[in-house]
Amino acid sequence: MSEKPATKLTPMMEQYFEVKRGLPEGTLLLFRLGDFFELFYEDAVIASRLLGITLTKRQDYPMAGLPYHAADNYVTKLLAAGRKVALCDQSGPVKPGKLVKRTLTRILTPGTTLAASQLDANRNHYLCALAHDKRGLHASWLDLSTGEFRLASDPRIENLLPVLTALAPAEIVLAEGDLEHWQAQVAAHESGQAELRDLVQFCADRTRSEVPAYHFETAAGAKTVMDTLGVLNLEGFGLAATHPALGAAGALLYYATENLRSRPENLRKLQEYRSSGTLLLDPATLRNLEIFSSSRGTRDGTLLEAINRTRSATGARLLERWLSAPTLQLAEIHRRQHLVGELAAQPGRLAELQDSLSQVRDIPRILGRLQNRLRNPRELAGIRDSLAQFPKIRADIGDWGGQLADEYSARIAPLPELLDLLSRGLADELPGDVADGGMIRAGHDQELDLLRSLTSNNKTWLAQLEAEEQQRTGIKSLKVKFTNNFGYYIEVTKANLHLVPENYIRRQTTVGGERYITEELRQKEKEIFTSEERAIAREQDLFHALVSSVLAEAEPLASTADALAELDVLAGWATLAREWDYTCPIVDESDQLLIEEGRHPVVEQRLKAPEAAATASASSSAAFVPNDTELASNGAQLALITGPNMAGKSTYIRQVALIALLGHIGCWVPARSCRIGLVDRIFSRVGASDDLARGNSTFMVEMNETANILNNATRRSLIILDEIGRGTSTYDGLSIAWAVVEHLHADPEAGPRTLFATHYQELTQLEKHLPRLRNLSVTVKEWNDEIVFVRRVQPGAADRSYGIQVARLAGLPLSVIERAKTILSRLESEEAVVALPPTNQPAPAARPRKKITVEAIDDSQLSLL
Numbered sequence: 001m002s003e004k005p006a007t008k009l010t011p012m013m014e015q016y017f018e019v020k021r022g023l024p025e026g027t028l029l030l031f032r033l034g035d036f037f038e039l040f041y042e043d044a045v046i047a048s049r050l051l052g053i054t055l056t057k058r059q060d061y062p063m064a065g066l067p068y069h070a071a072d073n074y075v076t077k078l079l080a081a082g083r084k085v086a087l088c089d090q091s092g093p094v095k096p097g098k099l100v101k102r103t104l105t106r107i108l109t110p111g112t113t114l115a116a117s118q119l120d121a122n123r124n125h126y127l128c129a130l131a132h133d134k135r136g137l138h139a140s141w142l143d144l145s146t147g148e149f150r151l152a153s154d155p156r157i158e159n160l161l162p163v164l165t166a167l168a169p170a171e172i173v174l175a176e177g178d179l180e181h182w183q184a185q186v187a188a189h190e191s192g193q194a195e196l197r198d199l200v201q202f203c204a205d206r207t208r209s210e211v212p213a214y215h216f217e218t219a220a221g222a223k224t225v226m227d228t229l230g231v232l233n234l235e236g237f238g239l240a241a242t243h244p245a246l247g248a249a250g251a252l253l254y255y256a257t258e259n260l261r262s263r264p265e266n267l268r269k270l271q272e273y274r275s276s277g278t279l280l281l282d283p284a285t286l287r288n289l290e291i292f293s294s295s296r297g298t299r300d301g302t303l304l305e306a307i308n309r310t311r312s313a314t315g316a317r318l319l320e321r322w323l324s325a326p327t328l329q330l331a332e333i334h335r336r337q338h339l340v341g342e343l344a345a346q347p348g349r350l351a352e353l354q355d356s357l358s359q360v361r362d363i364p365r366i367l368g369r370l371q372n373r374l375r376n377p378r379e380l381a382g383i384r385d386s387l388a389q390f391p392k393i394r395a396d397i398g399d400w401g402g403q404l405a406d407e408y409s410a411r412i413a414p415l416p417e418l419l420d421l422l423s424r425g426l427a428d429e430l431p432g433d434v435a436d437g438g439m440i441r442a443g444h445d446q447e448l449d450l451l452r453s454l455t456s457n458n459k460t461w462l463a464q465l466e467a468e469e470q471q472r473t474g475i476k477s478l479k480v481k482f483t484n485n486f487g488y489y490i491e492v493t494k495a496n497l498h499l500v501p502e503n504y505i506r507r508q509t510t511v512g513g514e515r516y517i518t519e520e521l522r523q524k525e526k527e528i529f530t531s532e533e534r535a536i537a538r539e540q541d542l543f544h545a546l547v548s549s550v551l552a553e554a555e556p557l558a559s560t561a562d563a564l565a566e567l568d569v570l571a572g573w574a575t576l577a578r579e580w581d582y583t584c585p586i587v588d589e590s591d592q593l594l595i596e597e598g599r600h601p602v603v604e605q606r607l608k609a610p611e612a613a614a615t616a617s618a619s620s621s622a623a624f625v626p627n628d629t630e631l632a633s634n635g636a637q638l639a640l641i642t643g644p645n646m647a648g649k650s651t652y653i654r655q656v657a658l659i660a661l662l663g664h665i666g667c668w669v670p671a672r673s674c675r676i677g678l679v680d681r682i683f684s685r686v687g688a689s690d691d692l693a694r695g696n697s698t699f700m701v702e703m704n705e706t707a708n709i710l711n712n713a714t715r716r717s718l719i720i721l722d723e724i725g726r727g728t729s730t731y732d733g734l735s736i737a738w739a740v741v742e743h744l745h746a747d748p749e750a751g752p753r754t755l756f757a758t759h760y761q762e763l764t765q766l767e768k769h770l771p772r773l774r775n776l777s778v779t780v781k782e783w784n785d786e787i788v789f790v791r792r793v794q795p796g797a798a799d800r801s802y803g804i805q806v807a808r809l810a811g812l813p814l815s816v817i818e819r820a821k822t823i824l825s826r827l828e829s830e831e832a833v834v835a836l837p838p839t840n841q842p843a844p845a846a847r848p849r850k851k852i853t854v855e856a857i858d859d860s861q862l863s864l865l
């Protein structure tokens with residue numbers, strides 16, 4: 001791109017191409033020219049299209065510019081469009097006729113940006129490197145804005161991909177050619193291609209960057225990691241120097257360093273993530289259960305939103321992390337549950353604590369920016385204002401007593417000296433840019449105060465000069481003025497030129513008059529400039545000293561921020577528990593899942609929302625109807641749920657999965673009582689989801705997801721299946737659903753806890769033959785050929801499906817409803833023939849409904865007659 005033209009270039013364009021040559025392909029170069037960032041050649045064409053800015057021509061090549069002060073907004077848009085942007089700034093003084101020195105200051109990519117305006121405060125922002133070899137999938141991920149840095153390796157892609165999907169990285173780093181290689185393997189149907197296909201899909205959806213493969217070597221990676229973290233070995237992090245994901249970690253650091261144009265300075269540790277310690281939620285389940293994103297692609301209507309009562313950005317991000325990797329460590333689950341209980345027990349104090357937490361600013365991200373050379377005076381004030389809250393929060397927690405006081409008092413460092421320094425040093429009103437000056441408080445530094453008083457005294461002197469000169473010359477309209485180009489001067493209008501005294505030296509003629517200077521004025525101007533320049537320089541030194549004092553305490557600040565983020569999440573859950581009457585579940589090693597009066601956390605809140613209550617109709621009453629659940633892998637393992645359309649089957653099975661999930665993050669749950677035996681993985685196959693863009697039909701997606709479940713579920717898993725087999729003909733679908741139920745029940749002792757919602761009434765007969773299968777149905781009341789939804793789940797199979805009644809509620813024309821009833825009664829009788837109305841064209845022959853009965857051959861094998 002941007003081919004260098006054959007004609008001779010100006011020195012500035014030579015400079016441009018010099019920088020451009022060193023950039024990774026596809027990077028848009030923003031080149032500073034005075035008050036603008038300019039783009040040239042193809043970059044200009046792309047930017048004008050993406051940003052809607054005007055495309056102009058300079059000599060014979062395209063050019064587009066954007067104002068320097070608004071650059072942030074434009075860069076945000078380019079990153080959102082998946083582009084990489086290099087900033088080349090002026091780094092030397094501007095002198096007429098001389099080429100200004102320019103330096104590449106940083107390369108911004110979707111995964112390496114740090115500016116607050118380019119980050120969602122409530123979301124983590126990951127850059128992730130991936131490698132795959134015979135030993136499995138290796139990954140490392142990094143949130144540069146907060147310094148969180150992890151690595152993981154797993155022999156099976158499917159064990160690691162779920163958590164990576166939940167992290168939703170903004171950008172992926174791969175070794176050159178890897179993706180094409182994987183794609184070729186998938187296309188060639190090599191062994192393991194099903195897993196690889198998921199990996200390819202995961203990568204294909206995201207902004208990717210490639211680096212030479214040698215950056216992914218383990219030994220080199222280990223060295224890069226140690227150099228960046230400033231450690232001599234990796235033992236302190238519990239990592240062997242041969243950990244297979246160190247290559248990915250090294251490649252990630254190499255890439256980040258390249259883009260920041262210097263080493264990331266805010267990384268302190270590298271933590272290993274192990275999928276064996278986590279409840280895994282595969283990508284289909286994340287989507288189906290609407291954990292982070294609703295079916296409409298919004299945050300509204302998600303589990304995350306429903307349980308988020310955090311008051312700070314750090315808390316919101318921690319909640320997202322906990323939810324993306326629910327833990328299987330009972331001790332940790334119990335710890336969180338207990339703390340929620342302590343917090344919920346004192347509502348008055350809880351509200352106060354949350355108030356204080358809401359005033360704590362985003363310390364990890366502020367530190368990240370300060371450490372990586374993005375220094376904004378207002379952010380330093382963010383540290384000051386946060387520090388002001390620390391002592392109060394610490395005292396409140398101390399008074400609280402219990403485990404809260406034991407654990408958290410010690411984790412909050414009050415840092416009174418730093419607070420005092422920042423309070424004395426920083427002004428109340430702060431500029432957004434260090435270059436603007438004015439950030440240091442008067443009285444903080446004698447020298448600065450003196451320089452400032454010189455400047456302001458001089459300015460008073462100038463005002464006096466104007467008055468004196470007006471009097472001396474008799475020119476009433478005489479003015480002492482200042483412009484950037486010209487400095488200070490005396491302006492006299494044309495009509496008064498004859499009154500100008502001798503000592504005035506003429507400098508410039510303007511339309512309305514003349515501009516003069518005097519020796520005295522020149523002298524004063526020098527004094528003013530010097531004192532102003534010295535004041536700014538002094539102020540910048542003082543500011544950087546304050547930054548250094550903050551960075552010297554980066555460690556205690558960061559660990560306090562971690563503790564406060566936890567408190568924020570837990571306090572939020574305590575509020576949630578009080579608001580919605582949640583209960584503390586017993587989470588243990590049993591194989592049970594017992595829920596008394598469970599509710600769907602999202603639907604329940606939606607039904608109570610004012611707009612829902614206002615539109616509540618007969619079919620959706622405003623109050624959520626709670627329901628019980630009883631599952632155990634060696635007892636009631638498989639619940640088959642039948643019931644009319646719209647009765648609440650899907651809601652019920654999802655609510656069970658969501659309650660189980662909440663139990664594993666330590667949150668209380670919407671139920672009267674609850675016991676959850678640890679779940680290693682939640683699987684789901686819910687509703688129809690088209691994947692047409694990737695060439696998969698609805699049925700294919702459904703079967704892929706079902707295959708994944710049957711191949712990977714263990715006795716510890718929880719499975720929810722909603723109407724599998726619907727995407728094909730009735731008998732094919734029924735047969736598949738049937739075989740799936742049998743498979744899940746095949747182990748004679750125990751199997752994955754399963755909820756299976758279906759319209760195939762025929763399956764309910766299986767209860768007689770599969771000892772761990774239980775029929776449940778969602779009841780409705782029938783009244784005058786109409787149905788009323790009661791939303792109660794009860795033992796036993798549903799007798800019929802009421803599809804036609806529901807169709808009527810949906811507003812199908814009455815003639816169609818009546819006709820459907822006639823056809824149904826014929827189909828349900830033994831008669832095979834459905835009479836067609838005389839005017840109609842011949843229609844396909846309706847097939848009679850086969851009577852299906854079940855006969856047992858042995859325990860689990862059934863035959864269809």
Ligand SMILES: Nc1ncnc2c1ncn2[C@@H]1O[C@H](COP(=O)(O)OP(=O)(O)OP(=O)(O)O)[C@@H](O)[C@H]1O
Nearest residue numbers: 623624625626644645646647648649650651652791
């Ligand atoms: N326990 C409940 N209390 C109150 N309202 C509920 C309850 N369960 C479900 N609903 C409401 O009923 C509507 C239909 O529920 P759902 O989609 O679960 O039915 P379904 O039986 O799966 O229907 P279909 O078979 O047509 O897919 C939902 O929009 C939900 O708001």
